[in-house]
Amino acid sequence: MSARRMPLSNKLYMWLGFLFLYAPILSLVIYSFNESRLVTVWGGFSLKWYEVLLNDDVLLAAAKLSFQIAFLSATLAVVLGTIAGFVLARFTRFRGHSLFAGMTTAPMVMPEVIVGLSMLLLFVALQTGLACGDPAQMGLLQRLGCWLFGERGMITIWIGHTTLCMAYVAVLVQSRLKEMDQSLEDAAMDLGCHPFKVFFVITLPVISQALVAGWLLSFTLSLDDYVLTAFLSGPGSTTMPQWIFSSIRLGLTPEINALATIVIVIVTSFVVISNRLMLSAQAKRDRAIQAAAAGTDKQE
Template sequence: MPIGNRLFMGVGFFFLYAPILSLIIYSFNESRLVTVWGGFSLKWYQVLMNDADLLQAAGLSFKIAFLSASLAVVLGTIAGFVLARFGRFKGHSLFAGLTTAPMVMPEVIVGLSMLLLFVALQTGLGCSADESSGLLSRLGCWAFGERGMVTIWIGHTTLCMAYVAVLVQSRLRELDRSLEDAAMDLGCHPFKVFFVITIPVISQALVSGWLLSFTLSLDDYVLTAFLSGPGSTTMPQWIFSSIRLGLTPEINALATIVIVVVTVFVVVSNRLMLSAQAKRDRAMQAAFSSGGKTA
């Protein structure tokens, strides 16, 4: 690589990661002032572990992020498969636009529209009454009666599934369908082909979509602000409210833990994906080799 390219790459990486490295270093600061180094200390991690409100907010954020990413992968995979494999059916453009709309629309508009939807559901189900009649009405009031974890989960899933659908659609368009055609020629049912052939081949796109959805949900503030209620404060909301009183090393400690957890998760997932891909490549080479010898 030429020296100029190395220099520009180094400057780019420094611009991206120097603030993160500084945040990690100052999380071990003895002083309460985040810009003044007062010596090495772990006391802010101890303060963090004793903060019940923050731990509850972080736990809620990770729980919602996990559930949102998991459901977004399921719904996004279905939407991406329909867009990539069902051809130009009637309403294709409308379906594609509705699928990707949350990705391109401002989150303020999405959050406001979903807030109005949940308010209308509360009114239509009669959740303001003392007792709701009917099983469906009671279940609806349990889910939408008060804004909280369920409403945030639905909002984050709506946002994240658009990204998963785009990833899955692009991966399916690049996929060589000869493997699927060969399996069906041998009598394999289309549903079995999807789960045995298609899903493993596009597994990298699914894992990437899950990780992206997890990060988006964990980091989201605008949509959560519209869909949360009393007792459902997430970690971004807690951080934004705390910054108004001044930045403390406790927030640096929290950010450091999140960075470490996400980094370890991404590295492990990447290693597993590479190992699975190498195993599939070896299996395909062995199959082609045995087929050539047989011929």
């Protein structure tokens, strides 16, 4: 029985939806090559705004800081989110499970203004309580605390972004673990495999797609975040969204279009490469399962 073809009206709605979503992005990319300084008037093809962008030290520093924070936040969020998602999916009967689940997912559903304000008050209280001064007169823990929270900057932004992104990773990992056939883990442990080895050899490869998706989502959320960053940043820690927001107040320039085009290319490359790797890994696992099944049938 052949599959039903999509009605023409549904195709039209689908393409209108794609046009609504991607036409502004396409126009932004096109006008990044505009000769004119006016972003709405085409003055000819030119790469001068990319040259201006590469010579803007302030913007390059902000972009570098944003990418560093995004990479670190996504990596730490995957680690912590995987642990939280594993606990939520595998250990469902301990006391306080509902509270733990609510605390884990709270940053995802709570307004960022509230999260940012609460974390700002926390860091201000830590800075006051640590009473940072001469390092020679402070203990090891106090020096460590002053290094982490002595002033707002990259580390406080990193902590805030990790808190936000960890919730998304935990939900992805939890849902993937619930769909997983737990008999694979049980069979491995029945054969004498240590639980840690079961996790790294069996569970981790199965949930690898959720981990990659969580890392990419966390990287994008961190790179794009403005509200949390505005609360947690300090002098000398201006990120790319903050620079763009302050620049737009003076008027949109093709330099911002060029920056956005570069970010689009980088993020799209990450998504395409990760998707290709995940499809290749999935195909390899499917072939291994088919080969194992065929060998079992021959033995029978």
